[in-house]
Each structure stands twice: as structure tokens, then as C-alpha cells.
Amino acid sequence: MPDLTNKIWKKFPYSLHCLLLVAGVWGTLPTFAHGEETQIEEDRRRLGNSGPLIEQIDPATVRDSQRAAEAAASEKKGDDTPDMSDHLLGNMWGARDWMARHGISFDIQEVDELWGNATGGTASGADGASGSGTGPAYDGVTMPTLTVDLEKLIGLKGGTFNVSALQLRGRSISQDHLANFNPVSGFEADRSTRLFELWYQQSFLDGKLDVKIGQQDLDTEFLISDYGALYLNSNFGWPMAPSVNLYAGGPSWPLSSPAIRIRYRPSDKFTFMFAAADDNPPGNRNNSFGIQNGGNSADPTNQNTHDEDGANFNMGTGALLITELQYALNPQPDDMSHVTKDPGLPGIYKLGGYYDTAKFPDYRYNNQGKALGSAADTTGIPRWDRGNWMVYGIIDQMIWRPSL
Incomplete structure (x- = not known):
């Protein structure tokens, strides 16, 4: 695990909010399935593994970055079978080696956090502390994931199957004590036990092209900043713009949607991705904002x-x-240990955007074309407009390192 202490103190945008405990056990029952590179694995490799060891954006990126680290270690030693000596229960009497040979990877992640707000805050009647706005808040996630490399299992080259589930518990300190739209932690989520992802991926053209279809969490592939993942704030994962402007934040942690994703990598320098997904994972027309009629008070973010x-x-x-x-x-x-010429400072430049075809409430005009909140506004009901879009850019660039 990287130096959590330094990252924790870098994280806080609030001077009075303190992290009491962040604890996690990652990959408690992992074997290893190579399959095709995940987006996090590809980015890590292109950046020379100079990003954080564990990308603590959400449990899905924790899983993918942990697997990427194990893949890099296995490749370095020239062995397809990962070293499990530092994992819980070790090699499990040979079971993990057998599963690895057959392309089966089973992980169970456990993340538990205890946050505390010492003073200030915003009182909430649902915060478990009589609406005081201060006090502790615990949240926890258990996420089992089964991944199967079908080439190793049945000889289907380039095929990968993945299914995962979530058990979410505790309370959100952001929701109960802070009343902010940007969660302090990337692991906060409404309580439930649920299916997370269920997809099949097939690669073509020697891995240059792959297609993934099924229930997917898009924030493990799109809008990723690897160097930004050095920080714990959830805004360094799926950022605020899609989170507050799409239904329930779109297909991002802890929600996923039926989707098809196409990725084409003609060379190691270029990657093109496109996905078409359901825009509203829980199926709610209203979300937590007052302009959309308040949503459900028992489930303020309408995740469930x-x-x-x-x-x-x-x-x-x-x-x-x-x-x-x-x-x-x-x-x-x-x-990097065998390079004879400086390969230069690595960087990844990303340009993307999305368009949502659904209708969304207008933030300026009511259903009669009058300015919301003005003296002429007699309804207070926003009009609904078709379409929602965003364009974004991300730069991960190393700017200095010691001479090789």
C-alpha cells in the first residue's frame, strides 16, 4: 500500500474535517487472469508505472490497479503465475495456482472507513447524531469479482467474462454532516446489496480492437487521470460535471448500466474509445436536487x-x-532497468466528451418560459429540454525525474 498518511492530508479541501481511519484489504482471494489490458493497466504501463500503486478512486479502480500491479510484477519476473505470498491465506494449498492456469480470477475487496467532523458542518436529521452536523460516520464496501480468461479456460482467444457484486453499508459523512455535492470519499454510497457489473469482452486484431457488452461501470475506463489518483477526493475520479448533471451520476460508481464499449488501439501511442449506455441506471426521473422535485428523501442521491x-x-x-x-x-x-537511452518523460493526453439524449430540467426557465425565481415565475416548475453534453480534456504528464 502506498504512503496513505501523506495522501490523506493532501486530500482535504476542508480544514475542519479529519480522517480518523481508512482501512482496506484488497484482493483477499485473488488468482490472476491475464485477458486484455484494462484501461488502468494500459495507462500505468505507458506511464512507466509512475502512478500510484493503488488508485483509490472507487473499489472498481482499486481492483483494476491492484491487478495491474500484479501483472507488471509477473511480467517482470517472466512468470504467468503471480506471487501470492503476501496475500491472505497465501496460495491456498495450490488452489490459486490451479485457478490461474485455468484463467480464473476471484477477488474479494474489503474497504472500511471511519470519518469524523469535529466542528461546524451542516445538520441533517438523518445523520444518526440528532442532526448535530458533527460526529463520526462509518462506511464500508465488500466487492467480490469473478473474472474468467476464456482462452485459458476453453480456448476462446480474446474472450473475457466478468461479474461482480456490492455490499454497501454505513452512512455518508458528505450527505449527513457536510451537505456538499462532491463526496469526501470515493467509497461513499447508499446502503444496498446489489449486482455491480456483468459483461463479456471480446478482442480482435491481436488485441488492437476489443468490444465489451453488458452491465458496465464506465468510470473505470473514461475520464481517468492516473496522476490525479494520488489524491483521495472523489473529484479525482468521475468528476463533478457528469456526477451532478446526469441521472444519478450516470453509469459510474456505485452504479452500472447496460452498454456497449468499443476500444481501438492501432499503436501504443493512440487509443480510441466509444460507448453507448443507458443514461439512467436506477431508472429515476427525479434526482436529489430541488429543481427536479426533491427525489426520494430516504435515498437522497437516488442510487437505489x-x-x-x-x-x-x-x-x-x-x-x-x-x-x-x-x-x-x-x-x-x-x-526500465535495461534501457540504454533516456525514453523521455511519459505523458497521456485525453480529449473526450459525452451527449445524453434524454430530457433534463432547465435551470433558468420555467414551463411557461419565465425566469425561474423571478417575479414572473408563478409555477416554479422548470421546463424540460432535450439533450445534455460535456467536452473534457485530461493531461497526465511527468515533468521531472532523476537521471536514469
């Missing part, structure tokens, strides 16, 4: 309403279309 088991598969509001183009500057060699 009508979709408590994660299998609603809503198709009733619109489609989210998202694309991203990546350019890698100075991709690093696999083994």
Missing part, C-alpha cells in the same frame, strides 16, 4: 430507488454516448 438489486436495466429515459481519444507521449519500455 427502483433498483435496489442492481438489475433494473432501465431503458426509459435516454442514451449516454461517450467517446475519448488518447495520445501517449513517450510510452515507457516494459523494463
Whole structure:
């Protein structure tokens, strides 16, 4: 685990909010399935593994970055079988080696946090502390994931199957004590036990092209900043713009949607991705903002309403279309210890955007075309406009390192 202490103190945008405990056990029962590179694994490799060891954006990125680290270690020693000596129960009497040979990877992640707000804050009647706005808040996540490399299992080259689930518990300090839109922790989520992801991926053209179809969490592939993941604040994962402007934040932690994702990598420098997904994972027309009629007070972020088991598969509001183009500057060699020439400082430049075809409430005009909140506004009901879009850019660039 990287130096959590330094990262924790870098994280806080609030001078009076203190982290009491962050504890986690990652990969408690892992074997290893190679399959095709995840987006986090590809970025880590192109950046010469100079990003954080564990990307603590949300449990899904923790899982993918942990697997990427194990893949890099296995490749470095030239062995497809990972070293499990530092994992809980070790090799489990040979069971993990057997599963690895057959392409089966089973992980159980456990993340538990205890946060405290010492003073100030915003009182909430649901905060478990009589609406004081201060006090502790615990949240926890258990996420089992089964991944199968079908080439190793049945000889289907380039096929990967993945299914995962979530058990979410505790309370959100952001929701109960702070009343802010940007959660302090990337692990906060409304309580439920639910399906998370269920997808199949097939690669073509020797791995240059792959297609993923099924229930997906898009924030493990789009809008990722690897160097930004040095910080714990959730805004360094799926950022605020899509979180507050899409239904329930879109298909991002802890929600996923039916989607098809296409990724094409003609070379190590260029990557193109496109996904078409259901834009509204829980199927709720209203979310937590007053302009959309308040939503459900028992589930303020509308993550679970009508979709408590994660299998609603809503198709009733619109489609989210998202694309991203990546350019890698100075991709690093696999083994930096044997380089004879400085490969240059690595960087990844990303340009992307999304368009949502659904209707959204207007923040300026009511259903009669009058300015909301003005003297002429007699209804207070926003009009609904078709379409919602965003364009974004991300730069991860190393600017200095000691001479090689």
C-alpha cells in the first residue's frame, strides 16, 4: 500500500474535517487472469508505472490497479503465475495456482472507513447524531469479482467474462454532516446489496480492437487521470460535471448500466474509445436536487430507488454516448532497468466528451418560459429540454525525474 498518511492530508479541501481511519484489504482471494489490458493497466504501463500503486478512486479502480500491479510484477519476473505470498491465506494449498492456469480470477475487496467532523458542518436529521452536523460516520464496501480468461479456460482467444457484486453499508459523512455535492470519499454510497457489473469482452486484431457488452461501470475506463489518483477526493475520479448533471451520476460508481464499449488501439501511442449506455441506471426521473422535485428523501442521491438489486436495466429515459481519444507521449519500455537511452518523460493526453439524449430540467426557465425565481415565475416548475453534453480534456504528464 502506498504512503496513505501523506495522501490523506493532501486530500482535504476542508480544514475542519479529519480522517480518523481508512482501512482496506484488497484482493483477499485473488488468482490472476491475464485477458486484455484494462484501461488502468494500459495507462500505468505507458506511464512507466509512475502512478500510484493503488488508485483509490472507487473499489472498481482499486481492483483494476491492484491487478495491474500484479501483472507488471509477473511480467517482470517472466512468470504467468503471480506471487501470492503476501496475500491472505497465501496460495491456498495450490488452489490459486490451479485457478490461474485455468484463467480464473476471484477477488474479494474489503474497504472500511471511519470519518469524523469535529466542528461546524451542516445538520441533517438523518445523520444518526440528532442532526448535530458533527460526529463520526462509518462506511464500508465488500466487492467480490469473478473474472474468467476464456482462452485459458476453453480456448476462446480474446474472450473475457466478468461479474461482480456490492455490499454497501454505513452512512455518508458528505450527505449527513457536510451537505456538499462532491463526496469526501470515493467509497461513499447508499446502503444496498446489489449486482455491480456483468459483461463479456471480446478482442480482435491481436488485441488492437476489443468490444465489451453488458452491465458496465464506465468510470473505470473514461475520464481517468492516473496522476490525479494520488489524491483521495472523489473529484479525482468521475468528476463533478457528469456526477451532478446526469441521472444519478450516470453509469459510474456505485452504479452500472447496460452498454456497449468499443476500444481501438492501432499503436501504443493512440487509443480510441466509444460507448453507448443507458443514461439512467436506477431508472429515476427525479434526482436529489430541488429543481427536479426533491427525489426520494430516504435515498437522497437516488442510487437505489427502483433498483435496489442492481438489475433494473432501465431503458426509459435516454442514451449516454461517450467517446475519448488518447495520445501517449513517450510510452515507457516494459523494463526500465535495461534501457540504454533516456525514453523521455511519459505523458497521456485525453480529449473526450459525452451527449445524453434524454430530457433534463432547465435551470433558468420555467414551463411557461419565465425566469425561474423571478417575479414572473408563478409555477416554479422548470421546463424540460432535450439533450445534455460535456467536452473534457485530461493531461497526465511527468515533468521531472532523476537521471536514469
